[in-house]
Amino acid sequence: MSARLYSMFRPLLQLGLITQIAIGIVAGVILAIFLPEMAQSFSLLGQLFIKALKAVAPILVFVLVMTAISGHQKGQPTNIQDVIILYGIGTLVAALVAVGASFAFPTELVLDIPEVSGNPPGSIVEILHNLVLSAVTNPVTALMDANFIAILAWAIALGLMLRHSSEATRNVLSDMSDAVSGVVRMIISLAPLGIFGLVANTLATAGISALLGFGQLLSVIVGCMLFVALVTNPLIVFFKLRQNPYPLVFACLRGSAITAFFTRSSAANIPVNLELSERLKLDADTYAISIPLGATINMAGAAITISVITLAVVNTLGIPVDFPTALLLCVVSALAACGVSGVAGGSLLLIPLATSLFGIPTEVAMQAVAIGFVISVVQDSTETALNSSTDVLFTATASRAAEAKAKAKGK
Numbered sequence: 092m093s094a095r096l097y098s099m100f101r102p103l104l105q106l107g108l109i110t111q112i113a114i115g116i117v118a119g120v121i122l123a124i125f126l127p128e129m130a131q132s133f134s135l136l137g138q139l140f141i142k143a144l145k146a147v148a149p150i151l152v153f154v155l156v157m158t159a160i161s162g163h164q165k166g167q168p169t170n171i172q173d174v175i176i177l178y179g180i181g182t183l184v185a186a187l188v189a190v191g192a193s194f195a196f197p198t199e200l201v202l203d204i205p206e207v208s209g210n211p212p213g214s215i216v217e218i219l220h221n222l223v224l225s226a227v228t229n230p231v232t233a234l235m236d237a238n239f240i241a242i243l244a245w246a247i248a249l250g251l252m253l254r255h256s257s258e259a260t261r262n263v264l265s266d267m268s269d270a271v272s273g274v275v276r277m278i279i280s281l282a283p284l285g286i287f288g289l290v291a292n293t294l295a296t297a298g299i300s301a302l303l304g305f306g307q308l309l310s311v312i313v314g315c316m317l318f319v320a321l322v323t324n325p326l327i328v329f330f331k332l333r334q335n336p337y338p339l340v341f342a343c344l345r346g347s348a349i350t351a352f353f354t355r356s357s358a359a360n361i362p363v364n365l366e367l368s369e370r371l372k373l374d375a376d377t378y379a380i381s382i383p384l385g386a387t388i389n390m391a392g393a394a395i396t397i398s399v400i401t402l403a404v405v406n407t408l409g410i411p412v413d414f415p416t417a418l419l420l421c422v423v424s425a426l427a428a429c430g431v432s433g434v435a436g437g438s439l440l441l442i443p444l445a446t447s448l449f450g451i452p453t454e455v456a457m458q459a460v461a462i463g464f465v466i467s468v469v470q471d472s473t474e475t476a477l478n479s480s481t482d483v484l485f486t487a488t489a490s491r492a493a494e495a496k497a498k499a500k501g502k
Contacts, residue, residue, distance in 0.1 A: 115284065115290070119287045119289070120294060123294035127294075136289075137285050140285025140289070141460070145457045147271070147278055148440045148457075151275055153234065157246040157247075161253035174489040181319075182390060185425075186395070186397075188395065189312075189402075189424070190402065190421055192318075193403070196310075198399075199407045225447070226244040313470070325337060327485075328485075332488060339488070343484040346363070346367040346483070347482070357478050365382055368483055373487055378483075382486060386478075389481055392473065394421075395474070396474055397444075398421065404456065439463035439467070442459055442460050
């Protein structure tokens with residue numbers, strides 16, 4: 092019987108994850124429209140998927156950030172510092188764009204909001220106070236309670252200390268990071284079933300308006316990414332090189348963004364970016380380090396996703412956001428983006444880190460993560476395309492700026 096079922100579903104299992112998720116969404120919509128009562132019975136699939144994501148997210152953030160910092164090597168070329176600065180500026184600007192777009196086009200989500208004890212923070216002072224206290228929580232307690240502020244603080248501290256450890260220790264951390272990422276891939280491979288249950292139950296309960304809400308959310312996210320790719324990134328390049336940035340921008344989009352859109356993995360696109368850097372005749376000592384590093388820490392698209400979905404949850408809960416709080420969210424989103432996993436949908440797992448600033452429970456945040464997976468067919472592909480192409484763009488910018496400076500000194 093099991094062999095017959097496997098042979099029946101074998102063609103479906105051989106499809107890519109994007110196709111499977113798309114099929115799950117369509118199937119959930121059809122079931123919710125024609126058999127709404129039956130659709131609600133599939134809510135268990137969605138709940139299991141959210142629970143699995145909630146369980147793996149804390150350890151994922153902790154291990155990935157700690158491994159990335161501990162693996163940083165001393166004595167890197169001077170250009171690396173310029174590249175890292177560009178990475179940081181680009182990610183922060185992307186978060187600012189996302190926050191501005193969220194204020195201009197406010198979006199609300201359909202969430203199952205439980206009763207929450209206590210009041211959300213009402214000012215930037217209260218948020219900073221909670222932030223400082225949360226950062227010094229016991230690490231074991233932080234992992235158990237999914238306190239992402241403390242998890243990030245401990246991961247950074249341990250990562251800095253482990254930079255002086257032996258090569259064997261760093262190899263163990265790298266293996267641990269690969270193992271945790273493997274668990275995440277296994278969970279995400281079940282996303283089509285989880286999303287099917289979520290879509291079916293949500294639409295059967297809330298109606299077709301929920302799907303339209305997802306459409307607005309996706310439009311804001313993709314619009315921000317296009318704006319960053321075609322406006323703010325070129326402006327950053329222009330201020331650094333003082334020349335028309337668009338030939339370089341379009342070269343990076345053609346050579347990197349297209350493949351990244353379909354692979355949906357910055358890590359998988361590293362060989363493509365290395366080859367593109369060679370074709371652009373960049374400094375090999377620079378791009379050999381900056382491209383793999385960028386796949387880990389240069390996450391403008393992730394900062395956009397985290398900021399937009401976080402503010403969508405905030406709008407849904409009716410929490411007021413003043414300008415200083417919005418700026419703090421930009422910084423937190425930019426920092427959180429640096430810990431994004433290389434697997435598909437990695438940025439979605441860091442949304443609870445940003446929502447925790449507003450006192451939003453993890454249960455509510457993980458529902459937003461699940462909504463993110465519903466739109467990930469387009470969102471994650473566009474995000475990866477922006478992230479990966481920007482790795483080459485800023486590497487090329489720093490290399491050419493260094494070359495121009497060297498020529499000027501030679502004269």
